[in-house]
Amino acid sequence: xxxxxRLTEHFKRFPGIGPRxxxxxxxxxxxxxxxxxxxxxxxxxxxxxxxxxxxxxxCHFYSDDPQERLSPIAKxxxxxxxxxxxxxxxxxxxxxxxxxxxxxRYFILGGLxxxxxxxxxxxxxxxxxxxxxxxxxKNGLAEIIIALSANPDGDNTRDYVLQKLSPFEGIKIxxxxxxxxTGAELEYIDEGTMRSALLNxx
Amino acid sequence: xxxxxRLTEHFKRFPGIGPRxxxxxxxxxxxxxxxxxxxxxxxxxxxxxxxxxxxxxxCHFYSDDPQERLSPIAKxxxxxxxxxxxxxxxxxxxxxxxxxxxxxRYFILGGLxxxxxxxxxxxxxxxxxxxxxxxxxKNGLAEIIIALSANPDGDNTRDYVLQKLSPFEGIKIxxxxxxxxTGAELEYIDEGTMRSALLNxx
Amino acid sequence: xxxxxRLTEHFKRFPGIGPRxxxxxxxxxxxxxxxxxxxxxxxxxxxxxxxxxxxxxxCHFYSDDPQERLSPIAKxxxxxxxxxxxxxxxxxxxxxxxxxxxxxRYFILGGLxxxxxxxxxxxxxxxxxxxxxxxxxKNGLAEIIIALSANPDGDNTRDYVLQKLSPFEGIKIxxxxxxxxTGAELEYIDEGTMRSALLNxx
Amino acid sequence: xxxxxRLTEHFKRFPGIGPRxxxxxxxxxxxxxxxxxxxxxxxxxxxxxxxxxxxxxxCHFYSDDPQERLSPIAKxxxxxxxxxxxxxxxxxxxxxxxxxxxxxRYFILGGLxxxxxxxxxxxxxxxxxxxxxxxxxKNGLAEIIIALSANPDGDNTRDYVLQKLSPFEGIKIxxxxxxxxTGAELEYIDEGTMRSALLNxx
Numbered sequence: 075x076x077x078x079x080r081l082t083e084h085f086k087r088f089p090g091i092g093p094r095x096x097x098x099x100x101x102x103x104x105x106x107x108x109x110x111x112x113x114x115x116x117x118x119x120x121x122x123x124x125x126x127x128x129x130x131x132x133c134h135f136y137s138d139d140p141q142e143r144l145s146p147i148a149k150x151x152x153x154x155x156x157x158x159x160x161x162x163x164x165x166x167x168x169x170x171x172x173x174x175x176x177x178x179r180y181f182i183l184g185g186l187x188x189x190x191x192x193x194x195x196x197x198x199x200x201x202x203x204x205x206x207x208x209x210x211x212k213n214g215l216a217e218i219i220i221a222l223s224a225n226p227d228g229d230n231t232r233d234y235v236l237q238k239l240s241p242f243e244g245i246k247i248x249x250x251x252x253x254x255x256t257g258a259e260l261e262y263i264d265e266g267t268m269r270s271a272l273l274n275x276x
Numbered sequence: 277x278x279x280x281x282r283l284t285e286h287f288k289r290f291p292g293i294g295p296r297x298x299x300x301x302x303x304x305x306x307x308x309x310x311x312x313x314x315x316x317x318x319x320x321x322x323x324x325x326x327x328x329x330x331x332x333x334x335c336h337f338y339s340d341d342p343q344e345r346l347s348p349i350a351k352x353x354x355x356x357x358x359x360x361x362x363x364x365x366x367x368x369x370x371x372x373x374x375x376x377x378x379x380x381r382y383f384i385l386g387g388l389x390x391x392x393x394x395x396x397x398x399x400x401x402x403x404x405x406x407x408x409x410x411x412x413x414k415n416g417l418a419e420i421i422i423a424l425s426a427n428p429d430g431d432n433t434r435d436y437v438l439q440k441l442s443p444f445e446g447i448k449i450x451x452x453x454x455x456x457x458t459g460a461e462l463e464y465i466d467e468g469t470m471r472s473a474l475l476n477x478x
Numbered sequence: 479x480x481x482x483x484r485l486t487e488h489f490k491r492f493p494g495i496g497p498r499x500x501x502x503x504x505x506x507x508x509x510x511x512x513x514x515x516x517x518x519x520x521x522x523x524x525x526x527x528x529x530x531x532x533x534x535x536x537c538h539f540y541s542d543d544p545q546e547r548l549s550p551i552a553k554x555x556x557x558x559x560x561x562x563x564x565x566x567x568x569x570x571x572x573x574x575x576x577x578x579x580x581x582x583r584y585f586i587l588g589g590l591x592x593x594x595x596x597x598x599x600x601x602x603x604x605x606x607x608x609x610x611x612x613x614x615x616k617n618g619l620a621e622i623i624i625a626l627s628a629n630p631d632g633d634n635t636r637d638y639v640l641q642k643l644s645p646f647e648g649i650k651i652x653x654x655x656x657x658x659x660t661g662a663e664l665e666y667i668d669e670g671t672m673r674s675a676l677l678n679x680x
Numbered sequence: 681x682x683x684x685x686r687l688t689e690h691f692k693r694f695p696g697i698g699p700r701x702x703x704x705x706x707x708x709x710x711x712x713x714x715x716x717x718x719x720x721x722x723x724x725x726x727x728x729x730x731x732x733x734x735x736x737x738x739c740h741f742y743s744d745d746p747q748e749r750l751s752p753i754a755k756x757x758x759x760x761x762x763x764x765x766x767x768x769x770x771x772x773x774x775x776x777x778x779x780x781x782x783x784x785r786y787f788i789l790g791g792l793x794x795x796x797x798x799x800x801x802x803x804x805x806x807x808x809x810x811x812x813x814x815x816x817x818k819n820g821l822a823e824i825i826i827a828l829s830a831n832p833d834g835d836n837t838r839d840y841v842l843q844k845l846s847p848f849e850g851i852k853i854x855x856x857x858x859x860x861x862t863g864a865e866l867e868y869i870d871e872g873t874m875r876s877a878l879l880n881x882x
Contacts (some may be wrong), residue, residue: 274453655880676855
């Protein structure tokens with residue numbers, strides 16, 4: 075395999091990219107100037123140097139300062155320490171931050187468990203979670219919101235997290251409310267959603 | 277316009293049908309036997325004769341008996357008289373009945389109000405609703421669930437219904453719970469749904 | 479099954495209609511006035527009375543005159559008798575007539591043969607075709623254009639038609655040109671189309 | 681803007697990539713090992729070093745040898761020098777090569793002209809084309825096939841190329857045949873395609 079084919083293979087591992095689009099990425103790069111290419115590779119290498127994982131929330135963040143251990147959100151003292159939201163991924167956190175609907179702290183698990191996963195501790199930061207919750211429990215943490223996708227993997231992960239958090243009896247643990255979402259039409263709503271919407275009526 | 281074109285025009289008024297499919301319906305009928313055609317037109321005429329609107333729930337129902345005034349659901353004495361669900365259309369009721377998640381009574385409004393609708397009473401059975409609720413309030417009705425789609429028309433209609441029902445102070449009025457629905461992914465969830473899901477966490 | 483369900487079943491046989499849309503058709507009709515319903519059933523019954531199959535082209539046409547045997551296209555003396563286009567369905571003819579690109583005569587086969595069809599003569603008007611071509615061959619017919627869809631069934635049907643027409647040695651028999659069609663992009667073109675486009679380059 | 685955002689901006693310029701997917705690419709890279717990242721950037725830098733444009737066909741090709749001026753296709757002596765296919769992009773050539781339907785030479789224009797393009801010579805290798813055709817005309821070139829997409833930009837580009845090639849009177853210039861393509865159904869075919877299919881019938 076030559077450079078074109080090997081780079082195509084690399085791009086095929088990008089999320090949502092098939093062989094044809096991977097090849098088009100390569101041809102796109104072939105048309106770029108040397109300066110553009112160097113800029114791109116520098117930015118990619120920069121990620122590894124200047125982007126690190128926050129020691130509190132475990133989200134990725136950028137900093138020039140190699141000593142920095144905390145993301146801007148974790149450092150922001152105006153945020154509410156009494157509530158912690160558990161999410162699976164950085165992209166979930168980005169979406170929620172953009173909405174501005176939540177002002178507490180985050181913890182990023184790093185993924186979701188499927189029913190077939192044999193070694194959950196390899197896929198999720200469960201030990202880090204227990205350690206962080208233990209620390210925060212001494213510092214005013216009153217509620218943990220498990221905010222995972224409403225699908226089987228999300229439910230598996232929630233059950234696993236609930237079990238891990240069972241020692242923390244003094245902390246309220248909640249999950250996101252289920253019901254009809256924006257734009258939902260009654261004619262097409264599924265049974266699980268209708269059942270939740272009835273249970274959670276108000 | 278000849279019979280082919282005029283029937284095509286008629287089929288174009290069917291929900292979701294464009295000119296091309298309307299014409300294909302006509303050619304479909306042209307290939308049917310005389311018996312099939314007669315059968316179809318008899319079934320259509322039968323609708324008007326034997327399908328009527330229930331005097332209690334205002335859903336459509338079929339009965340051979342021209343004296344029948346109540347749908348099977350309205351007549352079913354095992355159902356719960358203490359709770360009434362307000363829906364916009366028969367198709368919503370069919371979906372919910374199929375799921376088996378609700379065992380109370382129904383009232384079909386007959387549509388949804390858009391913000392531009394000047395004469396709500398022409399589009400919705402608001403007076404019938406008030407009359408029916410008044411009657412049921414003397415017969416054990418304790419809660420009304422307004423179960424409308426989670427879109428602007430649904431919200432308009434809910435506000436209008438709430439106003440119409442304001443005289444019934446002794447009856448609890450609820451709306452369906454909002455939150456994340458089956459299959460929702462946090463990464464793509466909209467702000468309104470996330471806000472509801474946080475408010476309704478538990 | 480009551481009238482609602484039986485009519486739903488009928489609509490499910492309409493081309494491209496699933497159970498949910500079939501049911502919505504029924505509710506659509508339930509909201510129509512008696513006049514609208516009567517009008518619809520009369521139009522459907524009218525089809526069988528006033529629409530017949532042309533004895534020359536075998537397309538469907540509408541006429542008030544029960545003695546009329548020929549479609550307007552078959553009767554139009556300004557059209558070119560020297561060329562006959564063989565099509566599978568009325569809808570194909572409608573599309574081509576609308577475009578105005580062809581001014582000869584038509585013959586509607588009535589369908590396409592799949593590779594599995596055991597009794598082609600039941601599905602296609604092959605005997606009528608031979609009879610009509612024989613008649614037209616004495617009346618100036620010089621070319622037959624087999625105009626069928628470019629898919630396996632179209633190819634099967636073309637082969638069958640070619641065999642049926644083999645006795646007519648004096649008549650030129652052509653098929654539609656194959657190649658790249660409007661909007662086609664070279665990057666995504668399939669091999670068969672590219673091969674034809676090369677063969678038919680000019 | 682930090683490294684995450686700047687890299688996201690870069691990925692947004694990749695063909696077919698929106699802001700959300702660009703951000704996911706960044707998070708994908710954040711999860712890669714250092715070795716994977718270095719491998720990726722090396723492959724990208726390698727493109728500029730070892731991939732060059734063929735001096736005959738102007739397609740991109742890979743070679744370790746910095747002296748190499750010709751792509752494997754241009755060097756392949758078994759290919760037919762008498763016919764040259766003009767294409768807009770490498771991806772078109774890849775598709776046709778994969779099909780194995782053409783065994784002549786290629787020339788890659790480098791793009792398509794839209795009706796609004798003021799400076800065609802900046803977008804297309806028109807001068808290179810004239811030079812190459814002149815050279816090949818002394819070496820057995822008998823036919824040029826203009827093989828461009830069947831859309832307005834393709835047609836504009838064809839007209840421009842025809843004008844550029846007008847001095848080469850001894851060389852036959854053809855364009856791809858137009859007509860119905862694989863899978864086309866007569867009922868939905870557009871007028872331009874039907875007109876071509878009739879003209880090119882055989």
